[in-house]
Amino acid sequence: MKINSPNGLHYPITVVELAKQPNDDVKRRAPLFTYFYETEVTEGNKYGDEVKVKKKLPARFESPVEGTLAEWYIKNGSVIERAGLEIAEIEEPCTHETQWGGLCTDCGKDMTQVDYATQERDSDRATVKMTHTSASLLVSRNEALRAEEDSRRRLLGDKKLSLIVDLDQTVIHTTCERTIAEWQADPNNPNYNAVKDVHSFQLADDRMANVPSNWYYVKVRPGTKEFLERVSTMYELHVYTMATRAYAQAIAKIIDPDRRYFADRILSRDENGTDQIKSLHRLFPTNTDMVVIIDDRADVWHYSDNLIRVKAYNFFLGAGDINASFLPKQVELIEPVQQATTTEPPKHQEVSPQEGTPSDTLTDLEQQLLSMSSADKPEVLEQQVKEQEKIIISQQTERPLLQKQLLLDKEDEAREEATAENGEAQPVEQHKQRHSLLHDDDNELEYVETALRRIHRAFYDEYQKKKAGPQVGRIAELKGEKSPKKRNREEFVPDVKVIMPRMKRSVLSGVSVVFSGIIPLGLDIQFSDIALWAKSFGVQVTADIHKQTTHLVANPGRKTNKVKKAARHSLKIVTVHWLYECFSKWERVSEDPYLIEVDPEHGLHASSGDPYEELDDGPLLSGEDDDIEDIGGDVQIDISADKWDSIGDEFDDFMNETDDDNDNDTDNNDTNSDSESVRSDDSAQTTDSQKQSAKKRKRATASTGSASNSEAEDSDSSVKSTGSRLQRKKKRVFERVTSLSNVMTADKSSGLPSPDTTGPEEEQEKGEAEVDEDDDDLEAQMLAELERQSDEDDGE
Amino acid sequence: MFFVKEMERTIQLHPSYFGPQIRQHLHRELLTKVEGQNMGQYIIVCILDAFDISDGVVMPGSGHAEYIIHYKAIVWKPFKGEIVDGEVTSVIRAGFFLDVGAMRAFVARSSIPADMKYDANATPPQWTDNADQVIEKGTQVRFKIIGVRTEVAEMFAVGSIKEDYLGAITSL
Numbered sequence: 001m002k003i004n005s006p007n008g009l010h011y012p013i014t015v016v017e018l019a020k021q022p023n024d025d026v027k028r029r030a031p032l033f034t035y036f037y038e039t040e041v042t043e044g045n046k047y048g049d050e051v052k053v054k055k056k057l058p059a060r061f062e063s064p065v066e067g068t069l070a071e072w073y074i075k076n077g078s079v080i081e082r083a084g085l086e087i088a089e090i091e092e093p094c095t096h097e098t099q100w101g102g103l104c105t106d107c108g109k110d111m112t113q114v115d116y117a118t119q120e121r122d123s124d125r126a127t128v129k130m131t132h133t134s135a136s137l138l139v140s141r142n143e144a145l146r147a148e149e150d151s152r153r154r155l156l157g158d159k160k161l162s163l164i165v166d167l168d169q170t171v172i173h174t175t176c177e178r179t180i181a182e183w184q185a186d187p188n189n190p191n192y193n194a195v196k197d198v199h200s201f202q203l204a205d206d207r208m209a210n211v212p213s214n215w216y217y218v219k220v221r222p223g224t225k226e227f228l229e230r231v232s233t234m235y236e237l238h239v240y241t242m243a244t245r246a247y248a249q250a251i252a253k254i255i256d257p258d259r260r261y262f263a264d265r266i267l268s269r270d271e272n273g274t275d276q277i278k279s280l281h282r283l284f285p286t287n288t289d290m291v292v293i294i295d296d297r298a299d300v301w302h303y304s305d306n307l308i309r310v311k312a313y314n315f316f317l318g319a320g321d322i323n324a325s326f327l328p329k330q331v332e333l334i335e336p337v338q339q340a341t342t343t344e345p346p347k348h349q350e351v352s353p354q355e356g357t358p359s360d361t362l363t364d365l366e367q368q369l370l371s372m373s374s375a376d377k378p379e380v381l382e383q384q385v386k387e388q389e390k391i392i393i394s395q396q397t398e399r400p401l402l403q404k405q406l407l408l409d410k411e412d413e414a415r416e417e418a419t420a421e422n423g424e425a426q427p428v429e430q431h432k433q434r435h436s437l438l439h440d441d442d443n444e445l446e447y448v449e450t451a452l453r454r455i456h457r458a459f460y461d462e463y464q465k466k467k468a469g470p471q472v473g474r475i476a477e478l479k480g481e482k483s484p485k486k487r488n489r490e491e492f493v494p495d496v497k498v499i500m501p502r503m504k505r506s507v508l509s510g511v512s513v514v515f516s517g518i519i520p521l522g523l524d525i526q527f528s529d530i531a532l533w534a535k536s537f538g539v540q541v542t543a544d545i546h547k548q549t550t551h552l553v554a555n556p557g558r559k560t561n562k563v564k565k566a567a568r569h570s571l572k573i574v575t576v577h578w579l580y581e582c583f584s585k586w587e588r589v590s591e592d593p594y595l596i597e598v599d600p601e602h603g604l605h606a607s608s609g610d611p612y613e614e615l616d617d618g619p620l621l622s623g624e625d626d627d628i629e630d631i632g633g634d635v636q637i638d639i640s641a642d643k644w645d646s647i648g649d650e651f652d653d654f655m656n657e658t659d660d661d662n663d664n665d666t667d668n669n670d671t672n673s674d675s676e677s678v679r680s681d682d683s684a685q686t687t688d689s690q691k692q693s694a695k696k697r698k699r700a701t702a703s704t705g706s707a708s709n710s711e712a713e714d715s716d717s718s719v720k721s722t723g724s725r726l727q728r729k730k731k732r733v734f735e736r737v738t739s740l741s742n743v744m745t746a747d748k749s750s751g752l753p754s755p756d757t758t759g760p761e762e763e764q765e766k767g768e769a770e771v772d773e774d775d776d777d778l779e780a781q782m783l784a785e786l787e788r789q790s791d792e793d794d795g796e
Numbered sequence: 797m798f799f800v801k802e803m804e805r806t807i808q809l810h811p812s813y814f815g816p817q818i819r820q821h822l823h824r825e826l827l828t829k830v831e832g833q834n835m836g837q838y839i840i841v842c843i844l845d846a847f848d849i850s851d852g853v854v855m856p857g858s859g860h861a862e863y864i865i866h867y868k869a870i871v872w873k874p875f876k877g878e879i880v881d882g883e884v885t886s887v888i889r890a891g892f893f894l895d896v897g898a899m900r901a902f903v904a905r906s907s908i909p910a911d912m913k914y915d916a917n918a919t920p921p922q923w924t925d926n927a928d929q930v931i932e933k934g935t936q937v938r939f940k941i942i943g944v945r946t947e948v949a950e951m952f953a954v955g956s957i958k959e960d961y962l963g964a965i966t967s968l
Contacts, residue, residue, distance in 0.1 A: 098890060098904055101945060101952030105891065105904035108876065108943020108954045131888050137902070139890065147889060154916060236916075260919050264886055264933075 001065055001092055003032075006119050007083045010037040014079050016058070020069050026090055029117045031060040033074070064119040067092040097143040099126040101136050128285045132238070132267040144285045152493065155236060155290060159460055161496065163235035163452065164283070165262075166295035166310075167243060167251050168321045171224045171445070174251075175316040179402040180217040191405065194315075194438040195219070199254045203246045216247070218254055219315040227445040228261045234456040235292065239266040240278055242300075280304060289495040292455060294448055303532055305497040308451055311444045311584050316401060322391055401438075447584045454586070455500055462494040505538035507586055512540040512548045516562035517555035518576055534579060545569065553579060556596050563596075797878060798841065801871045805830060808860040809852070822849055822863055830869070832898065834949045838873035839898050874899060874944050874953055881965065882955075884935045887921045889914050892931055894939070899951040903939055907956035909963070929964050936965040 005011075013035045020032055036058045043053050070089040074080065080087070094107035102112045102123065111122040126138040130147060139147065155161065165171060180198055183189045199218045228237065239262050241248050248268040256262050267283060278300045280288045288306060295301060296312040312321075394400075519528045531541045542549065545565050552566035552573045566573050578594035805826065813821045826843065833840045847867035854861050874880065874896070882894030882901055891904040905914070912925045922932035931937060939955035939962055946952075957963045 098906075100902045100904075100954065101900070101950075102947075103902075103943045103945050103952055103954045105902055105954050106906045108941075110943065110945050112945070131890065137888075137890065150889065151916070158917070258919065263919060263921055264888065 001067070001095070002089055003064065003087045004119075005080050005083050005085045005087055006064075009083070010039055011083065012079050012081045013037045013059075015074050015076060017076055018072060018074070019060075022069050022071055024069050026063045026065075026067055026069050028064070028066040029062045029115070032063050032069075032088065033061050035059055035061060035080075061087075062117050063090065064117045065090055065092055095140075096122050096125050097140040099123065099138045105137075129271075129282060130285060132265050132271065132283070141286070148284065148287050152287065152290065156463070156493070158236075159234075161235050161456055161459060162238060162284070162291045163231065164238045164240045164280075164291060164293040164295075166293075166297075167239060167241040167248065169296045169312040169314065170294060170310050171221050171227075171255060171313070172251060173219045173221070173313050173315040174322055175217050175401070176214055176322065177217065177316070177399050177401050178215060179399045179405075180316070181215065191438045201250045201254075203244075203250065216250070217316075218251060220255055221313045221315075221445055222442050223445045224255055227449055228255065231449060231452055232261045234452065237261045237265065238283060239268075240283070240293075241267070242269050242272070242278070244268055245270040276300075277302065280306060289493055289497065290459075292452065292496055292500070294452075298533060299529065303536070305501050308448060308455075308500075309533060309583065310448055311580060313442060313444065315438060315442070317404060317438070444584055447586070451586045454503065455496065458499050458503060459494055459496060462499065466494065501536065504536055504586065507537045508534070508582055508588055509538035511538070511550050511588075512542060513551045513553055513579075514542055514545050514549050514562060514566070515553050516560045516566075518553055530576070530579070533583060537583060539579075545571070551578075551591070554596055797873060797875060799838070799871050799873065800844070800868055801838075802866065802868050803840075805865050805867070807863050807865060808855065809863065811859045811861070814861065818852075819849065822865065826865055826867065834898055834951065835871075836946045836948065838871040839951070840869050841872050841897075842870045844868040844870065872897065874941055874951065876941055876944055878941050879938060879962070880941060880955075881936060881938050884931055884933055884937055887914075887923060887932055889916065892923060892937075894937055894955070896953065899953055901939070901941070901953040901955050903937070903955045903957055907942070907954075907958050909958055912963075928966060931964050938962050938965050 005013075014037070016034045016036060018033045020026055020030075026032070036056045038054060038056050040052050041055050042050050044050050067090040070091045072088050073086040074088070094104060094109070096104040096106070096109070096111060098105045099111050099122075102110060104111055104122070109122075111125075114121060126140045126143070128139050128141055128144045129137070130139050130144055131137045168174060180195050181200065183191045183195045184198060186192060189195075195217075197220070199220070200215050201218070202215055231237070239248060239252060241251075243251070245266075245268040248266050252259070252262055252266055272278070272282060278295075280291060280293070280301070284291055291306050293301060293304065293307045294310050295307060296310050298304075298307055298309050301307050513534060515525060515531070518530065519525055525531055525543050526541060534541055540548065545552065545562060549566075549569075549571060552562060552571050553576050554560065554563050554566075554573050556575055563573060572591050573596045574591050574594040575596060578589065578591055581589045581594070807822060807825050807829075809818070809821060809825070826847070830840055831843055844867065847865055850864040850866075852861040852863050880896050880901075882896035884892050885895050885900075886893040889905070891902055891908065894901045894903065908923060909925070912923050912929060912931070915922050915924055918924075918932070920933050922930055924930045937957065939957045940959060941953050942956050943954040944951065
């Protein structure tokens with residue numbers, strides 16, 4: 001180790017005599033040389049005066065480290081001008097490259113001791129965490145490099161790559177709801193087949209002291225065992241999870257009972273160091289060329305090139321990821337209506353969506369604060385722990401799955417009764433055909449395996465090719481002086497970070513996509529999760545349809561202007577599931593099953609001289625407007641019945657004041673739901689303070705925001721419409737009311753006070769106010785809009 | 797190394813325990829609170845039976861009774877250079893971890909004889925010289941302590957098996 005002149009000496013200093021010669025042993029704090037320095041001191045003479053005198057003062061320089069003196073860079077009489085100059089080289093017997101628990105693992109010295117001679121703390125020499133199991137084992141950068149070189153050679157020898165596997169929602173799904181145990185015990189239960197192989201366990205050192213004996217129910221993703229078996233021949237498997245160590249180990253026991261696949265290579269939250277992100281460098285500090293990750297979340301990996309994103313495994317509907325409260329909130333897409341078992345789409349809607357994902361219970365402001373502040377702060381951590389506790393308690397007490405199954409049963413019963421009335425009643429058999437809530441039909445891992453196989457093959461093909469024709473000259477230039485042989489091999493190794501994106505980009509290259517009704521408003525389209533995902537597969541994402549656009553990804557059941565436009569240009573209009581399918585299969589699948597039927601008539605009709613056609617893109621509706629309009633149908637609102645009543649009353653008051661049409665009353669719900677849903681989508685940006693100001697603005701001048709315009713149009717058109725249109729409107733209103741009432745029941749089941757229930761009320765008031773004002777202002781425009789709306793209805 | 801150490805402990809007893817069985821309560825309190833405790837420098841292994849309980853003094857204000865108990869206990873303190881036995885808890889490329897009673901220890905690869913190699917492909921991973929020595933999770937290992945450090949309630953030791961008669965204990 002080179003000894004440099006330290007800070008804090010009184011420079012310049014003049015060396016008087018060197019106390020040690022080369023090859024002498026040097027103890028710590030032993031004098032290396034003596035020197036003198038000049039300084040002004042204040043002295044008192046015998047008369048009591050104080051005089052400043054320049055003095056030469058002698059001093060000793062003591063060795064900060066122990067070892068053998070190798071070489072002096074100074075000699076007797078040299079002057080050291082400033083700090084940072086080389087003084088001597090001392091060879092240490094131990095360089096403390098690996099440290100554990102504050103001890104050097106090689107020499108056993110205490111690394112935390114600091115004294116006056118210390119120049120550089122010994123504990124700073126090893127700062128890289130490399131091991132899965134113990135965060136306190138630290139190595140130096142050099143040691144990390146060596147270790148990785150070792151494992152790289154081993155992997156290349158075995159023709160393997162490293163694979164990091166996430167647990168929650170990737171290979172397993174966990175819930176704490178004890179309904180599962182009841183279903184497991186009851187072979188007659190419709191869900192019995194799905195849950196019979198669910199594992200359960202308890203954790204001894206559960207952190208949730210006030211949640212007594214919490215059971216975890218773990219469903220292993222179908223095909224996981226075979227997947228691990230086959231993949232482990234090509235990859236060395238690691239687990240990297242945001243769950244606690246105990247939980248991770250319990251899960252590992254389930255999916256890998258013989259510890260054949262993962263062995264000790266399990267990294268959990270306890271060792272991760274931070275709760276916010278997963279970092280490849282935590283496990284592979286210097287080199288990530290041979291690492292592949294599978295995870296259902298891309299954001300925690302910062303959209304790493306090593307990542308294969310897996311469709312989230314969501315077996316226990318609505319349970320989400322119980323360990324996700326420690327991660328930054330995931331921005332969710334507007335959930336399209338999913339195709340599934342139930343017959344009535346509106347009813348199914350409240351069964352399937354991923355409600356109750358943990359972070360939903362936080363207000364947006366809190367959420368923002370959470371994501372802004374670093375996770376290492378204790379108060380944030382505490383809140384996250386509480387958050388997780390809350391989820392688990394709510395899963396235990398409310399049992400959302402049970403509620404959903406009951407709902408399903410009710411539907412079945414209703415149908416049963418219907419058939420019974422028809423005369424062919426076979427109640428016993430019918431009872432067995434109860435629809436099950438949980439479905440065991442996931443085959444994502446097969447696709448993942450195929451992808452992994454392809455990467456492995458591509459990697460080793462390239463490796464062999466490069467090995468055949470080595471470029472020694474360049475390597476010799478690039479490598480350092482140490483261990484040239486090792487470095488040589490390194491040059492040959494291809495990079496997964498290059499291979500994988502290349503493979504992925506070729507999948508959907510040439511596809512240019514426009515999203516419509518998929519990405520929540522207010523999000524930057526280019527940086528939304530789905531767009532980033534799509535781009536990694538070579539898809540071009542644009543905000544508006546233009547010449548290059550090949551596909552429109554739309555939400556079925558919504559006619560946006562973009563959809564119309566796409567239909568006119570005869571683009572392929574597909575659901576978002578087409579993209580997901582391509583993403584998971586790594587190939588361009590046929591669009592046919594995912595096409596959205598758009599009435600070609602409508603396109604023709606629109607272009608055949610409709611006088612108001614231009615309005616679609618005209619000044620009345622801003623570019624975003626089409627999205628706003630459509631969102632109304634699908635988004636859920638949690639408002640309980642009594643709140644609706646109070647809102648209704650308030651609205652009546654309004655109506656009386658303004659002496660408006662009575663028809664508005666029937667439209668009441670419609671308007672509210674529209675405004676509400678628009679708001680709730682916007683809420684990603686809305687902070688509490690904004691909400692409050694919105695309340696204050698109640699009954700202020702009408703805002704010119706496009707949102708209120710469209711609401712006003714909605715309500716007004718029905719007011720003025722003639723017979724058949726009015727009926728149609730009413731029907732629409734009715735539909736929305738039913739879907740809302742369903743949401744109501746779902747809301748009742750969650751006993752927790754959700755912050756949302758107070759928020760929307762204010763917003764509704766605002767919505768009403770604006771509608772009210774707009775009624776008067778925009779009447780002329782409304783008439784025109786009314787025509788347009790009726791056209792739209794025809795289209796639907 | 798094990799020592800017999802004379803110690804003293806002050807115990808405050810809640811008034812609800814006052815009664816004929818008060819000595820048993822004190823006894824139990826001492827055993828549960830003290831045995832197995834990591835005192836930083838040493839670990840209290842076991843309290844010897846004979847101990848001396850002072851007369852109780854009722855604390856003004858709270859009503860608790862305070863007893864001072866003198867007792868002898870067997871304590872264990874690890875020393876640098878001591879040879880101890882431990883059980884392997886985890887095997888990694890950089891070495892292996894052991895538990896020595898309440899103390900955790902680590903033996904680094906540099907302190908493992910050169911003829912022993914790390915085998916990551918074995919299940920479970922192991923250090924082996926491809927002969928009779930196999931160190932994997934659960935193996936009993938005899939090693940020499942080369943460094944000890946204590947924190948508030950934790951002890952760390954670093955060990956070496958690079959000497960004769962150290963390493964996996966084959967026959968107990």
